[in-house]
Amino acid sequence: MTNWWRDAVVYQVYVRSFADGDGDGIGDLAGIRERLPHLVSLGVDAVWLTPFYPSPMADGGYDVADYRDVDPTFGTLADFDALLARAHELGLRVLVDVVPNHTSDQHEWFAAALAAAPGDPARDRYLFRDGRGERGELPPNDWESVFGGPAWTRVADGQWYLHLFDPRQPDLNWRNPQVRADFREVLAFWLDRGVDGFRIDVAHGMIKHPELPDTGLDEQISLLGHGELPYFDQDEVHEIYRDWRQLFDSYRGERIGVAEAWASTSERLARYVRPDELHQAFNFALLEAPWSAPDFRRVVVESLATTAEVGATTTWVLGNHDVQRPVTRYGDGDLGSRRARAAALFSFALPGSVYVYQGEELGLPEVLDLPDDVRQDPIWTRSGGTDPGRDGCRVPMPWSGDAPPFGFSSGESWLPLPEEWKTATVAEQESSGDSVLRTYRDALALRRAIPALGDGELEWVDTPEGVLAFRRGPDFVCATNFGTEPVALELPGELLCRSDAATGWNGVLPGSTAVWLGKIHEESA
Numbered sequence: 182m183t184n185w186w187r188d189a190v191v192y193q194v195y196v197r198s199f200a201d202g203d204g205d206g207i208g209d210l211a212g213i214r215e216r217l218p219h220l221v222s223l224g225v226d227a228v229w230l231t232p233f234y235p236s237p238m239a240d241g242g243y244d245v246a247d248y249r250d251v252d253p254t255f256g257t258l259a260d261f262d263a264l265l266a267r268a269h270e271l272g273l274r275v276l277v278d279v280v281p282n283h284t285s286d287q288h289e290w291f292a293a294a295l296a297a298a299p300g301d302p303a304r305d306r307y308l309f310r311d312g313r314g315e316r317g318e319l320p321p322n323d324w325e326s327v328f329g330g331p332a333w334t335r336v337a338d339g340q341w342y343l344h345l346f347d348p349r350q351p352d353l354n355w356r357n358p359q360v361r362a363d364f365r366e367v368l369a370f371w372l373d374r375g376v377d378g379f380r381i382d383v384a385h386g387m388i389k390h391p392e393l394p395d396t397g398l399d400e401q402i403s404l405l406g407h408g409e410l411p412y413f414d415q416d417e418v419h420e421i422y423r424d425w426r427q428l429f430d431s432y433r434g435e436r437i438g439v440a441e442a443w444a445s446t447s448e449r450l451a452r453y454v455r456p457d458e459l460h461q462a463f464n465f466a467l468l469e470a471p472w473s474a475p476d477f478r479r480v481v482v483e484s485l486a487t488t489a490e491v492g493a494t495t496t497w498v499l500g501n502h503d504v505q506r507p508v509t510r511y512g513d514g515d516l517g518s519r520r521a522r523a524a525a526l527f528s529f530a531l532p533g534s535v536y537v538y539q540g541e542e543l544g545l546p547e548v549l550d551l552p553d554d555v556r557q558d559p560i561w562t563r564s565g566g567t568d569p570g571r572d573g574c575r576v577p578m579p580w581s582g583d584a585p586p587f588g589f590s591s592g593e594s595w596l597p598l599p600e601e602w603k604t605a606t607v608a609e610q611e612s613s614g615d616s617v618l619r620t621y622r623d624a625l626a627l628r629r630a631i632p633a634l635g636d637g638e639l640e641w642v643d644t645p646e647g648v649l650a651f652r653r654g655p656d657f658v659c660a661t662n663f664g665t666e667p668v669a670l671e672l673p674g675e676l677l678c679r680s681d682a683a684t685g686w687n688g689v690l691p692g693s694t695a696v697w698l699g700k701i702h703e704e705s706a
């Protein structure tokens with residue numbers, strides 16, 4: 182056993198937007214395969230691929246019509262096998278995304294459910310109910326869709342079905358044994374092909390309160406990850422993961438499950454990574470924390486304590502395909518860029534595993550000014566155009582060249598890349614000594630070389646207000662200045678890495694900057 186996941190650096194590839202191999206303007210599996218060397222030189226351990234299964238793409242592929250195939254837009258099963266084989270040759274593990282909470286409305290099961298009469302077993306794979314009101318004209322309860330509006334849609338014969346997301350994503354009934362059995366086969370299908378594990382979408386959602394009670398709340402979505410809701414994080418969901426864990430453990434190699442779970446407290450989140458359940462759960466607390474020393478410290482202390490209690494490590498996440506990019510979240514422009522780079526160094530030095538969302542290593546900001554007619558996120562349409570949704574963090578990767586789409590595709594990209602990204606391309610940043618990409622590569626190489634980094638203990642060092650410093654082992658310190666003014670620090674060690682473009686270390690840490698100090702032992706270098 183290597184327990185590789187305990188301190189793995191995992192890179193999230195948003196398949197549509199990473200690299201386009203066939204020139205149709207949409208990223209695909211062949212494109213990813215060609216670009217794997219970028220991930221090797223970045224120094225990550227594993228890649229998580231967002232869904233690439235056949236899908237009408239009502240929610241960027243998180244609406245799956247067939248869990249055992251590849252959508253033609255992204256390639257074929259043979260392309261998947263080739264990608265997996267190449268990744269393994271290069272020493273990269275591969276996680277695929279599974280979407281068990283809901284299917285697409287184009288899934289054969291949903292077609293069968295619609296064709297069947299109320300009460301038919303075909304309907305029981307989903308959550309169909311009669312409506313309220315005299316003629317059943319009102320939804321069965323007051324649940325809200327995460328994407329806005331009611332979580333119920335009525336079908337021709339008058340019944341309603343539940344969809345916690347878009348109406349084109351009907352929720353499965355996980356109390357139905359057929360659903361459970363079929364999903365086990367889906368997991369086995371990918372395990373047999375050799376995947377190293379799964380990112381589990383909406384892992385907290387599969388079991389709903391059996392009585393489907395009203396919440397009695399006017400506004401439910403702000404409680405996501407903060408409060409209790411009868412459709413999320415129900416105790417019974419853990420039975421499913423105990424069962425899946427047995428399946429994972431029955432395979433050779435260490436296959437893992439990573440929960441995308443939103444729980445009301447970090448204690449409840451830690452329940453997903455108990456020894457007989459999943460290996461990791463995304464810890465979104467750092468991503469949600471404002472840029473401030475006390476907030477970051479509180480999150481670190483709490484996250485480490487709650488996962489340690491169940492014997493797991495935590496995961497550090499600054500961004501993904503669902504949230505505004507860190508550069509923009511931390512204030513945009515130069516300030517946001519400095520903070521995002523410092524936050525990356527801070528998180529890479531912490532105990533546990535790290536997730537990097539594609540483009541973070543280039544310091545990409547959120548694209549805020551996409552034209553309305555190219556936006557594809559259902560949040561945009563379901564909010565009546567009041568919420569721009571998540572397309573701004575899904576703009577394709579800039580690889581090289583002087584003009585959009587900067588080597589992403591030989592055709593026109595599905596979302597336009599901003600002209601300004603000319604200076605942000607991988608090629609451009611490779612040739613510049615002080616680029617974000619260089620910082621990421623240096624830091625991740627050091628993380629591998631220094632045994633005290635990754636899994637293990639952390640010890641806080643006393644520092645002036647606004648600065649956080651922690652020690653890992655006797656010879657390594659990470660210090661981060663959350664303020665805007667420089668602070669003089671008395672810390673031992675030589676400069677290993679710093680998040681700003683400066684060189685050398687004179688004992689003064691500029692604002693919005695992180696620094697790694699220490700010494701590398703000969704034998705570990």
Ligand code: GLC
Nearest residue numbers: 240243280346382383502503
């Ligand atoms: C997860 C995904 C998100 C998707 C939703 C519904 O939160 O990360 O992109 O829209 O689940 O599947």
